[in-house]
Amino acid sequence: MGTLAGCFWMAENRLRAAGVKRVVGKRDKRLIAGAIAGVEKRFLHIQVGFAKIVSCRLFVHLCSSNIAAIMGFDIPMKTTLLTVGLALFMSLCAHAQEKLSVGWSIYPGWQDNALMGLKLEPGKPSFLERRTKEAGAQVEIHKFKEYTASIDALVAGKLDAVTLTLSDAMGIPLDSGVPVTCILINDYSNGNDAIAAPKGSKFEDLKGKSILCEQYSVSQYLIWRALQIKGQKSDFVTFRNTPGDECSKVFLTAVNTASPVTVATWNPHILRIMASGKAELLFTSKEIPGEIVDMVVVRTDRIKGRENAIAAYVKAHYDVMKYLTDPATKERAIRAMASTSELTPADAPLFSEMLAATHFYYTPEDTIKFMESPELKAQHDRIRTFLKEVGAFKGANPDSYQVTFDTSFIKQVK
Incomplete structure (x- = not known):
């Protein structure tokens, strides 16, 4: 039985609990379930908004004659249809709400994933809460203690999106046959990686x-x-x-x-x-500025149907960036980032030094400029050459590996 049918029986049970004497019998339930299932298939694709309201009314209109003949509730038909219509409308809204799951691991450039879900200002929603509410979408943020485990979860289909480096995007998902699209570049390493000798x-x-x-x-x-x-x-x-x-x-x-x-x-x-x-x-x-790139990718096969959720996530990211650069909130933002980094008390003072060695793309304009630059294209190809030379690829045709860069979601940020 589909989502709409399940919601219908929920409404019927509520009527029973309210003391309505005559309710739908088993045979009638089967008939209604069939009628609802047929209409359900025709309306699950409709998006949230005015069209959803119209579709719900049409759904009730299509089903009402059969329901009226079968239900036999000891309440006015108008009330019955209103109850059923409301239940179906709520079901449609819940079913169609977009949902995006994002995995991240601890690194200065990815701590925004922790901050966007925090209520940083008393009495105000978190950045992510506000943006998802505007979009009518859901975004789930999953923190991983192990970096590689988060990427493996993406490849296995347990996540829609993940934070990772450009080289690992090519060396793990693409090499595993999972196309990915970069929707956001967070930063590049500007001293966070080094060769140390005695x-x-x-x-x-x-x-x-x-x-x-x-x-x-x-x-x-x-x-x-x-x-x-x-x-x-x-x-x-x-x-x-x-x-x-x-x-x-x-x-x-x-x-x-x-x-x-x-x-x-x-x-x-x-x-x-x-x-x-x-x-x-x-x-x-x-x-080597601009070469060790940290970013967010979405499985390319998970973008369609999640556009609003992705846009909400990207907007929440830039809300954090603005909070981090505003002189009035910068220190508070850094303390919050450090507190979510799981550094030991001894290492906590190092967080500011790590931030200093990270070149952030704070604004949508700077990010778009880099993502659409020939320099990034050259770096993409250089990474592929490196991985080929060291024997990292296991796939049959690594020359065809290509991370897609999509700035359309960043361009929606205002």
């Missing part, structure tokens, strides 16, 4: 040595780019696959031994390493 080291000292980094990650991309810029071949160093959040622990354990190591990782791990006073930064993402 104090006093120089880049040329790395020849023939191993660098610890997470395989196929932006850390390996950083090394790949560093070798290009320094004029070195790929065999100048070797890689030892190590989870990014383990690199700082290994570095700090080995730095005082006869076998110190060099690592490539991201913040806050780099900041922890540098705080020891025993490390040297040999190369950082500040030297």
Whole structure:
């Protein structure tokens, strides 16, 4: 039985509870269920708004003659139809309301996902609540402790959208046969990623040595780019696959031994390493601005039918950006971001340094300019070349991999 039919029986049960003596029998219920199901199929596609109201009235009109003959309620038919019509209208509205699920993991550029759901001002709704109410849509924000797990959830169809880097968009969803569309670029790393070696080291000292980094990650991309810029071949160093959040622990354990190591990782791990006073930064993402890109993608097959929800999410993002840049609320915004980042008390002061090493696209205009730029297209192709060279792709035709960039939702922000 469909949504409308279920809502009809809910109305009938309420009438029974109100003391109406004659209610619909089992045989009659089957007849009404069939009548409703037939009409239901013709109206589920109608959007929320005036057309929905008209469709509901038409639905009642189409069903009323059969309902009148079958129901036999001991109340006026006008009241019966009004009750049924209201129940059906509510059902239609609930059924057609768009719903978007977004997954995110902790990173300065993605903390907006936490803030947009908070009531930052007393007596006022959250940014996301206000925007979804305007759009007549729902947006569910899901926080993941593990970055890769959020991307896997997108690939498995458990999420509609997720926060990730450009390289991982190509290396995981696309390589798994799941086309994705970028609806928003949050930022690029402007020092949050780095290669750290023992104090006093120089880049040329790395020849023939191993660098610890997470395989196929932006850390390996950083090394790949560093070798290009320094004029070195790929065999100048070797890689030892190590989870990014383990690199700082290994570095700090080995730095005082006869076998110190060099690592490539991201913040806050780099900041922890540098705080020891025993490390040297040999190369950082500040030297390749606009290349390590953080963004939000939607499964391309989940965009249709969720346009209003996506637009509401994007608008809520820029509400957070405005809150973050307004001198009157900036410090409050930073404190809120830090409180949702799950940093240890010892690392909490590092959050402001992480923000400083993140180049945000604060306005719709700046984001659109970058998303539609030839520089981003060139970076997209460079990332694909990198992933091919290091053997990250498992698909048959990686040359065809293309992340779609869609600025239409950002252009709706006013």
